[in-house]
Amino acid sequence: xxxxxxxxxxxxxxxxxxxxxxxxxxxxxxxxxxxxxxxxxxxxxxxxxxxxxxxxxxxxxxxxxxxxxxxxxxxxxxxxxxxxxxxxxxxxxxxxxxxxxxxxxxxxxxxxxxxxxxxxxxxxxxxxxxxxxxxxxxxxxxxxxxxxxxxxxxxxxxxxxxxxxxxxxxxxxxxxxxxxxxxxxxxxxxxxxxxxxxxxxxxxxxx
Amino acid sequence: xxxxxxxxxxxxxxxxxxxxxxxxxxxxxxxxxxxxxxxxxxxxxxxxxxxxxxxxxxxxxxxxxxxxxxxxxxxxxxxxxxxxxxxxxxxxxxxxxxxxxxxxxxxxxxxxxxxxxxxxxxxxxxxxxxxxxxxxxxxxxxxxxxxxxxxxxxxxxxxxxxxxxxxxxxxxxxxxxxxxxxxxxxxxxxxxxxxxxxxxxxxxxxxxxxxxxxxxxxxxxxxxxxxxxxxxxxxxxxxxxxxxxxxxxxxxxxxxxxxxxxxxxxxxxxxxxxxxxxxxxxxxxxxxxxxxxxxxxxxxxxxxxxxxxxxxxxxxxxxxxxxxxxxxxxxxxxxxxxxxxxxxxxxxxxxxxxxxxxxxxxxxxxxxxxxxxxxxxxxxxxxxxxxxxxxxxxxxxxxxxxxxxxxxxxxxxxxxxxxxxxxxxxxxxxxxxxxxxxxxxxxxxxxxxxxxxxxxxxxxxxxxxxxxxxxxxxxxxxxxxxxxxxxxxxxxxxxxxxxxxxxxxxxxxxxxxxxxxxxxxxxxxxxxxxxxxxxxxxxxxxxxxxxxxxxxxxxxxxxxxxxxxxxxxxxxxxxxxxxxxxxxxxxxxxxxxxxxxxxxxxxxxxxxxxxx
Numbered sequence: 001x002x003x004x005x006x007x008x009x010x011x012x013x014x015x016x017x018x019x020x021x022x023x024x025x026x027x028x029x030x031x032x033x034x035x036x037x038x039x040x041x042x043x044x045x046x047x048x049x050x051x052x053x054x055x056x057x058x059x060x061x062x063x064x065x066x067x068x069x070x071x072x073x074x075x076x077x078x079x080x081x082x083x084x085x086x087x088x089x090x091x092x093x094x095x096x097x098x099x100x101x102x103x104x105x106x107x108x109x110x111x112x113x114x115x116x117x118x119x120x121x122x123x124x125x126x127x128x129x130x131x132x133x134x135x136x137x138x139x140x141x142x143x144x145x146x147x148x149x150x151x152x153x154x155x156x157x158x159x160x161x162x163x164x165x166x167x168x169x170x171x172x173x174x175x176x177x178x179x180x181x182x183x184x185x186x187x188x189x190x191x192x193x194x195x196x197x198x199x200x201x202x203x204x205x206x207x
Numbered sequence: 208x209x210x211x212x213x214x215x216x217x218x219x220x221x222x223x224x225x226x227x228x229x230x231x232x233x234x235x236x237x238x239x240x241x242x243x244x245x246x247x248x249x250x251x252x253x254x255x256x257x258x259x260x261x262x263x264x265x266x267x268x269x270x271x272x273x274x275x276x277x278x279x280x281x282x283x284x285x286x287x288x289x290x291x292x293x294x295x296x297x298x299x300x301x302x303x304x305x306x307x308x309x310x311x312x313x314x315x316x317x318x319x320x321x322x323x324x325x326x327x328x329x330x331x332x333x334x335x336x337x338x339x340x341x342x343x344x345x346x347x348x349x350x351x352x353x354x355x356x357x358x359x360x361x362x363x364x365x366x367x368x369x370x371x372x373x374x375x376x377x378x379x380x381x382x383x384x385x386x387x388x389x390x391x392x393x394x395x396x397x398x399x400x401x402x403x404x405x406x407x408x409x410x411x412x413x414x415x416x417x418x419x420x421x422x423x424x425x426x427x428x429x430x431x432x433x434x435x436x437x438x439x440x441x442x443x444x445x446x447x448x449x450x451x452x453x454x455x456x457x458x459x460x461x462x463x464x465x466x467x468x469x470x471x472x473x474x475x476x477x478x479x480x481x482x483x484x485x486x487x488x489x490x491x492x493x494x495x496x497x498x499x500x501x502x503x504x505x506x507x508x509x510x511x512x513x514x515x516x517x518x519x520x521x522x523x524x525x526x527x528x529x530x531x532x533x534x535x536x537x538x539x540x541x542x543x544x545x546x547x548x549x550x551x552x553x554x555x556x557x558x559x560x561x562x563x564x565x566x567x568x569x570x571x572x573x574x575x576x577x578x579x580x581x582x583x584x585x586x587x588x589x590x591x592x593x594x595x596x597x598x599x600x601x602x603x604x605x606x607x608x609x610x611x612x613x614x615x616x617x618x619x620x621x622x623x624x625x626x627x628x629x630x631x632x633x634x635x636x637x638x639x640x641x642x643x644x645x646x647x648x649x650x651x652x653x654x655x656x657x658x659x660x661x662x663x664x665x666x667x668x669x670x671x672x673x674x675x676x677x678x679x680x681x682x683x684x685x686x687x688x689x690x691x692x693x694x695x696x697x698x699x700x701x702x703x704x705x706x707x708x709x710x711x712x713x714x715x716x717x718x719x720x721x722x723x724x725x726x727x728x729x730x731x732x733x734x735x736x737x738x739x740x741x742x743x744x745x746x747x748x749x750x751x752x753x754x755x756x757x758x759x760x761x762x763x764x765x766x767x768x769x770x771x772x773x774x775x776x777x778x779x780x781x782x783x784x785x786x787x788x789x790x791x792x793x794x795x796x797x798x799x800x801x802x803x804x805x806x807x808x809x810x811x812x813x814x815x816x817x818x819x
Contacts, residue, residue, distance in 0.1 A: 056242035063210040189244035
């Protein structure tokens with residue numbers, strides 16, 4: 001029974017990876033946090049936007065602040081969100097409900113694998129399950145691309161800003177969830193186009 | 208509400224036209240656009256006619272290529288493309304070539320239309336950009352059009368010249384040696400005259416002149432000529448107007464380069480107005496003339512699609528009417544003897560302004576000397592009767608207002624004509640104003656040009672006081688352009704409830720009236736509206752930009768009117784249904800009407816002062 005479900009899951013992932021990149025829809029998500037540990041720290045703000053048929057749709061953009069944050073600690077230095085702004089925010093249930101709707105039948109895209117544990121944790125806390133079709137990490141894509149080119153990877157060469165620079169994408173202010181989500185989405189399109197060089201690209205090529 | 212992304216908004220708000228629009232426009236754009244990453248490999252996906260977008264370059268650089276692969280423009284950060292198709296609805300013909308891949312913001316048609324509706328400045332920005340694009344690509348295409356070619360491209364090279372003291376017999380020998388039908392007579396590289404083989408027949412053989420006499424005795428002195436850099440159309444127009452078949456071509460130092468013949472032009476285009484006009488002048492009888500006249504609509508059709516400058520169509524039709532009239536007068540004289548005294552056949556209204564259309568009716572008259580006798584008047588009465596009747600049969604309708612040489616009132620002696628004009632000027636009633644509008648546009652067609660010149664000189668001397676100009680200005684302002692309070696087009700309805708706009712009565716006519724008033728004030732005695740405007744550039748009555756605006760409006764309305772006539776829509780003559788126009792045309796039409804309205808008001812201030 002368990003083996004069958006496990007097998008179905010593997011097979012589904014395999015099928016997904018055979019799809020053309022542009023045949024799938026994506027939701028690019030970025031989260032600002034109070035810290036890096038999903039067990040101790042919390043989501044401060046979350047933003048996302050959708051990519052459909054190779055276009056980033058700015059009308060699909062959403063940005064939410066989580067009003068239930070217990071301790072901001074030193075994090076406002078990065079994201080600039082303070083207690084008074086938290087009060088204007090929404091509950092974690094509201095956030096997760098909106099996210100799970102937006103993610104329906106879409107591939108989740110983040111820059112760094114750090115965000116996913118927070119989403120899973122929030123899902124467990126609210127009882128709202130978030131089930132993306134698959135997951136892509138633009139940082140991981142970049143890392144593999146640099147490796148395959150034989151380039152050394154220095155400490156800060158995988159930040160969103162450094163990655164974007166390699167593709168001559170415009171400089172953006174970082175650490176605003178919505179701007180970062182757009183920056184990640186643009187990076188993904190640039191990566192895919194740099195990789196395909198004229199031929200159709202499959203999702204599998206991004207792993 | 209969709210949150211805006213600060214980085215996108217900050218970029219958009221710096222771009223034209225958003226930098227001049229309320230912030231809400233930038234917000235709308237920033238929250239409704241899509242971002243694509245444009246590369247050489249994926250560019251085919253985007254510029255497609257099935258889905259039209261406005262594109263704004265965020266990063267990267269691209270070349271916009273025409274269908275034939277020429278670079279139209281280089282696109283970089285902040286440049287737009289794709290808007291011509293959004294404005295006109297026409298299919299996308301241009302392609303892209305990507306130099307550096309990058310991000311491009313795209314806005315779909317419905318969002319683009321929303322911004323156009325909401326912000327007039329937004330629409331104007333793209334309409335202007337489109338016009339500039341057209342202008343820059345337009346001149347590349349006109350090369351294909353034969354009538355717009357340079358004369359130097361179509362003329363036969365090598366001027367065959369002789370000096371004026373050469374003998375006639377030498378000219379005949381030289382012509383047969385070179386296999387040409389005409390020769391240029393020049394001295395010290397300056398054009399003196401022209402001798403054609405027809406001259407050898409008519410002026411030498413038929414008159415038994417000594418073939419050893421010098422050429423200067425038989426040449427046509429100071430002939431019409433063109434410059435090598437003129438357009439073919441100017442040559443065509445000269446040939447039409449003067450019914451000549453040979454035009455010397457000069458360089459800018461007036462050195463003869465060669466001869467342009469109507470045959471050279473015939474080679475360029477099969478349905479040739481020169482040929483038709485030539486045939487009209489050769490027509491043996493009325494029946495043949497009618498047959499030739501029946502070709503005019505077809506000729507116009509084939510021709511109209513080939514010219515860029517539509518004012519030439521009016522000239523062409525007027526030229527044909529002139530030719531028909533002149534030929535009918537000649538036929539009349541063949542049948543009833545030469546005219547017993549000097550006379551001038553003149554035309555008024557649209558024929559005089561050289562802006563005839565297929566629907567224009569006759570406006571003509573006869574100018575006779577003061578000492579004309581009763582018997583002579585009878586001769587001209589019959590001539591007027593005959594010519595007007597035959598013109599009507601050739602398709603030029605009789606004048607409903609009876610302004611025709613068949614009407615006794617229009618066959619006056621010089622004194623009688625002057626008295627009529629004087630009446631209208633000194634008693635400016637509405638009826639008199641109506642007459643002024645028709646009769647002050649006048650042109651000589653056939654007969655004795657000296658008589659006509661004397662008449663116009665006297666007409667110019669008739670003193671026109673401020674009251675007359677005020678009356679004209681007031682009269683012009685009784686007519687109005689079809690624009691509502693909020694610059695929307697005001698439509699009229701016919702009995703079947705079809706909605707339409709009258710381009711002639713409420714557009715072209717107002718411009719003509721305004722220009723006539725200024726021309727009279729500036730003592731310019733030309734009839735053609737564009738020529739009057741050209742002459743007004745030298746006066747201080749109108750400033751340069753007003754003159755150019757009026758010219759553009761006139762051309763634009765004339766063009767629309769002509770296109771409509773060619774397509775035979777089921778609307779009153781000269782009218783269009785705005786629903787048939789593209790949004791760009793609608794916009795231009797409103798602009799044109801608006802400019803006319805302003806010119807009308809300016810004229811009222813200048814001439815009618817407080818009396819309105």
